[in-house]
Amino acid sequence: MKLLTKTSLNFISASVIFFLVGSIAMYFSVRNIIAEDLKNRLLQQQNEFIYTAQQNKVTDLVSELVFVQTTEKKQLYSFSDTVLIANEKYILYRKLAFSYSQNEQDYKVSILLSQSESDMLIMKIAIMNVGFAMLFFLIMFFVNRHSIKSALGVFYSTIRKLEDFEVNKAEVLTLETAEVDEVRKLNAVFEKMSKQIRQDFISQKEYTENVSHELQTPLAIISSKADELMQADNLSKEQMEQLALLLETTNRLSKINQSLIFLTKIDNRFYTEGATFSLNDLIKEKLTLFAEAIKDKNIQLKVDLSDITHIYMDKYLADTLLMNLIKNALIHNKEGGELSIKLANNTLIISNIGEVLTFAESDIFNRFSRSEHNKKSLGIGLSVVKSICELYDFNLQYNYDGMHHFSINFKK
Amino acid sequence: MLKKHNILLVEDELELAKSTLAYLSENGFSPFLAKDLKSARKLLKQENFSAVLLDLGLPDGDGMSLIKEIKNAKNEIGLIIVSAKDALEKKVEGLELGADDYLTKPFFFPELNARLKSVIRRLNLEANKEIVLNEITLFPEQMRTLIHGKEIELTAKEFGLLLYFVSNQNRVISKTTLGEFMSSNYADYGFTDDVVYTHIKNLKKKLSVSDADDYIKNVYGVGYKFTVA
Numbered sequence: 267m268k269l270l271t272k273t274s275l276n277f278i279s280a281s282v283i284f285f286l287v288g289s290i291a292m293y294f295s296v297r298n299i300i301a302e303d304l305k306n307r308l309l310q311q312q313n314e315f316i317y318t319a320q321q322n323k324v325t326d327l328v329s330e331l332v333f334v335q336t337t338e339k340k341q342l343y344s345f346s347d348t349v350l351i352a353n354e355k356y357i358l359y360r361k362l363a364f365s366y367s368q369n370e371q372d373y374k375v376s377i378l379l380s381q382s383e384s385d386m387l388i389m390k391i392a393i394m395n396v397g398f399a400m401l402f403f404l405i406m407f408f409v410n411r412h413s414i415k416s417a418l419g420v421f422y423s424t425i426r427k428l429e430d431f432e433v434n435k436a437e438v439l440t441l442e443t444a445e446v447d448e449v450r451k452l453n454a455v456f457e458k459m460s461k462q463i464r465q466d467f468i469s470q471k472e473y474t475e476n477v478s479h480e481l482q483t484p485l486a487i488i489s490s491k492a493d494e495l496m497q498a499d500n501l502s503k504e505q506m507e508q509l510a511l512l513l514e515t516t517n518r519l520s521k522i523n524q525s526l527i528f529l530t531k532i533d534n535r536f537y538t539e540g541a542t543f544s545l546n547d548l549i550k551e552k553l554t555l556f557a558e559a560i561k562d563k564n565i566q567l568k569v570d571l572s573d574i575t576h577i578y579m580d581k582y583l584a585d586t587l588l589m590n591l592i593k594n595a596l597i598h599n600k601e602g603g604e605l606s607i608k609l610a611n612n613t614l615i616i617s618n619i620g621e622v623l624t625f626a627e628s629d630i631f632n633r634f635s636r637s638e639h640n641k642k643s644l645g646i647g648l649s650v651v652k653s654i655c656e657l658y659d660f661n662l663q664y665n666y667d668g669m670h671h672f673s674i675n676f677k678k
Numbered sequence: 679m680l681k682k683h684n685i686l687l688v689e690d691e692l693e694l695a696k697s698t699l700a701y702l703s704e705n706g707f708s709p710f711l712a713k714d715l716k717s718a719r720k721l722l723k724q725e726n727f728s729a730v731l732l733d734l735g736l737p738d739g740d741g742m743s744l745i746k747e748i749k750n751a752k753n754e755i756g757l758i759i760v761s762a763k764d765a766l767e768k769k770v771e772g773l774e775l776g777a778d779d780y781l782t783k784p785f786f787f788p789e790l791n792a793r794l795k796s797v798i799r800r801l802n803l804e805a806n807k808e809i810v811l812n813e814i815t816l817f818p819e820q821m822r823t824l825i826h827g828k829e830i831e832l833t834a835k836e837f838g839l840l841l842y843f844v845s846n847q848n849r850v851i852s853k854t855t856l857g858e859f860m861s862s863n864y865a866d867y868g869f870t871d872d873v874v875y876t877h878i879k880n881l882k883k884k885l886s887v888s889d890a891d892d893y894i895k896n897v898y899g900v901g902y903k904f905t906v907a
Binding site (some may be wrong): 427483486493505510520558 | 698787
């Protein structure tokens with residue numbers, strides 16, 4: 267939920283509650299005031315009646331709303347509600363009844379006062395109350411919303427900039443200066459943090475490159491000297507074999523070194539040049555590169571790319587991902603074996619026939635886990651696949667049912 | 679005899695430079711060594727080079743700064759960057775600046791040789807369109823092969839292998855080196871010794887069917903030698 271939505275909702279719900287409670291309280295107090303007013307007016311009419319009755323006969327004072335009856339009982343006065351029917355309409359009246367004595371005769375006098383006017387008044391007040399309050403809350407709501415929005419403008423721009431922030435890009439994270447202290451403080455923290463992160467990133471990158479450089483050059487010397495020695499005419503078979511082994515081992519060491527540097531780079535989010543492209547086309551392109559290798563091993567290739575799937579990722583990493591998976595499925599395939607590539611429902615499944623793993627299934631994506639059947643493999647290709655999938659939150663799975671199945675779900 | 683190509687090697691690692699110089703001399707080049715940018719600039723003014731092998735991390739600066747100067751020279755000089763840095767962006771940057779090729783350390787000499795020859799060939803289009811070795815004639819641009827003047831069909835891999843061997847005559851080339859060469863040209867497929875063996879066997883068969891000499895000799899089962907008397 268957005269901060270603005272949240273505060274607006276808080277404001278609205280608080281407003282509604284206060285408005286309801288206030289309206290009910292107001293209704294009752296207005297009713298009370300009006301009832302009091304009605305009572306006073308009735309009492310005033312009683313006084314007027316008594317005053318007029320001193321000069322006139324009581325029975326002459328009877329009118330539309332003043333009733334006079336003879337009575338035996340004396341009573342001081344009492345209020346009550348009564349309903350009269352006039353023109354087939356029920357009208358609510360407030361009645362004041364009291365006794366009045368004239369010429370030794372007790373009369374019961376009832377004075378009626380219509381309540382419909384005061385009811386009308388209550389209604390009008392209520393409507394006005396609702397109307398004004400609504401208007402007031404509405405204005406408050408928009409003023410409040412606008413003020414929060416403008417106060418948080420810098421905050422939102424900070425969020426946008428942080429979203430776009432990429433640690434490997436040269437540009438420095440510069441955030442707008444905010445009026446609000448909290449936001450200013452937050453921005454300062456972010457700016458400091460981004461500088462630190464970038465510095466760490468650069469030093470790590472430098473370290474990686476240095477390691478690469480420092481190791482590769484000595485390896486180049488060893489390899490060149492071994493190659494030079496191999497050219498001598500008087501070498502025995504054993505000496506030649508040892509030199510060849512030296513060359514092979516040096517090459518292997520260099521490959522491991524390069525792969526580890528590459529893995530470190532992926533894990534350090536070094537490759538983040540994103541692009542959207544069709545996975546189908548990329549798979550087809552990669553398969554043409556392997557066409558000869560597939561033919562060499564007499565592998566039966568089954569390709570089902572019925573679903574057009576577009577993905578967003580670094581092109582180089584996408585290349586590497588596919589190359590490593592296909593390569594893996596070829597190297598560990600049998601002569602005349604089967605390789606199936608299926609792309610459907612945002613899921614790529616690469617399956618191949620091959621020997622049962624000689625290590626735990628859960629280790630398959632770990633570095634340096636390799637099969638007894640292929641000791642020459644470095645055991646890094648699939649960990650590169652795993653690192654790339656982790657970088658993009660792709661779901662990578664492995665299972666074996668006579669065939670090795672590697673599946674990647676590209677849907678996030 | 680063809681004139682020897684002058685090659686400038688810019689490399690600060692002395693041991694590697696010594697081996698490389700020896701190797702280049704053996705292979706019919708006339709190599710010069712510069713240990714830093716300063717002496718490289720001096721040599722570039724004094725001599726006419728066909729190609730430069732440029733290391734990037736030099737004591738007095740980044741080799742990248744030399745690329746433009748080399749490429750702006752009046753005669754065309756082939757340029758191969760030889761660096762321990764296998765960073766993709768370095769490669770892209772170097773190639774964009776005008777380098778013709780990029781080789782990552784550690785490299786194999788036959789690989790360096792093949793690439794060097796290929797770069798020089800590309801720059802001297804008219805002069806060396808074809809490579810002639812006794813009865814074998816190769817057209818690298820069109821990937822065509824003539825033996826005794828008769829066209830033979832080679833697969834891309836076989837042609838690559840033959841060109842590689844012809845570029846590296848009379849040298850023992852280990853299976854590792856061949857495997858690496860084939861991997862780098864064909865989608866980094868993990869070439870096992872068996873695959874290398876299969877392709878060489880096929881190539882030898884095609885050559886012998888066309889009555890070519892048996893140039894490709896197995897050396898103790900660890901490598902091959904393209905022997906030309």
